[in-house]
Amino acid sequence: MRKRLIAGVVAAACLSAEAWGSAPSFATNTCAVTLNGTRVGSDLTPGNSSLRNTIAYEASTKLYHFWGFAADDPDFPSTASSLRGVLHATSTDGVHFTGDSNLSYTAGSADYHAYGADIDPPLDFLRAAFDPATGTWKLFNWTENDQVISPSFGQYNYNTSVDDLGTAAGTTSVLHQGPLANPYAGNHVGTFGLVDGNVYLRIDAGAKDGGAARLPYADGIPPSATAATSEANLFDGTPYCWGLDPDCGTTDPRIPEIGRASCRERV
Secondary structure (H helix, E strand, C coil), X not given: CCCCCCCCCCEEECCCCCCCCCCCCCCCCEEECEECCEECCCCCCCCCHHHCEEEEEECCCCEEEEEEECCCCCCCCCHHHCHHHEEEEEECCCCEEEEEEECEECCCCCCHHHHCCCCCCCCCCXXXXXXXXXXXXXXXXXXXXXXXXXXXXXXXXXXXEEEEEECCCXXXXXXXXXXXXXCCCCCEEEEEEEECCEEEEEECCCCCCCCEXXXXXXCXXXXXXXXXXXXECCCCCCCEEECCCCCECCCECCEEECCHHHCCCCC
């Protein structure tokens, strides 16, 4: 089943973000994120491809960095949905971004053909994170479920791949490390982040009600993640339940949903 969950940042809070110690609250005084003067979303891309983005703050440069798509892909899947279609932009306030250049592969990058892919894999959910263990920035990218026999997405299918940006978030010639070697294909829908050597994945099956799982991360070509060490239910305390759970909407009277709890982000 093809999933087109909106995982991009739609708006940024106009006031300072509060501490992350408790469950996030969503401010009502928000303002639209713009890219080169155009509001991100349907104003920029009628098909909403620009909502497939990630934003991170780099303390050393005092800049916010944006990675995302500034154009729709009318011939999906094509290069327009691949890493080469991802635009990098910067901002001093986290709201008004100016693009510089699209990403590209640097020498030494893993070849996607080596992982069974016929084409440069299309990307949906992006997540930038700084990895203190290696002192480098990582860009995690999720590739959706392939709907046809050809072209094949190979081991990228329904899996997350990793790109190394180096020590500077603004690097646009990136080292592609390939798809996660384990687990791969078919059981998770994007990455929440990388903290203390653990990658946090949005699990489709195996975690509590399609929630989040923490897995030890091993950097390399290809990168890998081992068995989950802990799990969390993303629907606790909400009026929704995991739509793939047979109890959801029956013995569990809450509203069946797939992905709502994982679609919200904030800067």
